[in-house]
Amino acid sequence: MTFADVVPTARILRILAISGSLRQVSSNTALLQAAIALSPEFVEINLYGGLGDLPHFNPDLEPVELPSVADLRAQVKGSDGIIISSPEYAHGIPGVLKNALDWLVSGEEFMGKPVALFNASPRAAHAQASLIEIVTTMAGRIVPEACITVSLLGKNLDAAGILTEPEISGELSAAIMALATGIEPSTAAIPRL
DSSP: OOHHHSSSTOOOEEEEEEOOOOOOHHHHHHHHHHHHHOOOEEEEEEEEEGGSSSOOOOGGGGSSSSSHHHHHHHHHOSSSSEEEEEEOTTTTTOOHHHHHHHHHTTSSTTTOOEEEESSTTTHHHHHHHHHHHHHHTTOOOOOOOOEEOOOOOTTOOOHHHHHHHHHHHHHHHHHHHHHHHHHOGGGGGGOOO
16 A cells, blocks of 8 residues: 555645755765655655755845755755754854845745654754744744764664664654654645655
8 A cells, every 4th residue: 555545636845855964974864864764755855965055144145046055945945855964063053054045034944844843862952942043033943853863973874773772762753753744734644655
């Protein structure tokens, strides 16, 4: 039985995943990659890869159609929901993530979007609190049931390793379903396939 059999008129939910880390080996990126692998067939999660390409936010540049900024805005606009997973640096979110969010402040792309916040370390509570404040201020709609904190600290797990951890992969699956339900309430009645 497929999702289309259960809900034949259902559409694919498109979710944009944004890692706040530029590191080659990032637990936050690995968490998002694992979420991609765990997503049900009616959820398509795409990992945003342009965080390091964005220029420093400058309101004077907003009238100019900068390709990297236009790409970010188009990806956010084309998504039904957003997942953000961010490390914590000096009790806050990384500057590159804040920079990306600043580029979205003046547009309508982010407003009202359902957002899930993933946290790869219980010690990153300040970054999580900061993200809640920023997303709320930007009129994003945080889906509390889709926000999770998992402990990857010191485990050196890549996405494949995360998938082998039943507790973490179970939390990820539940968070994805909660976000899907926050986007499209009719998905709450869909059986696990």
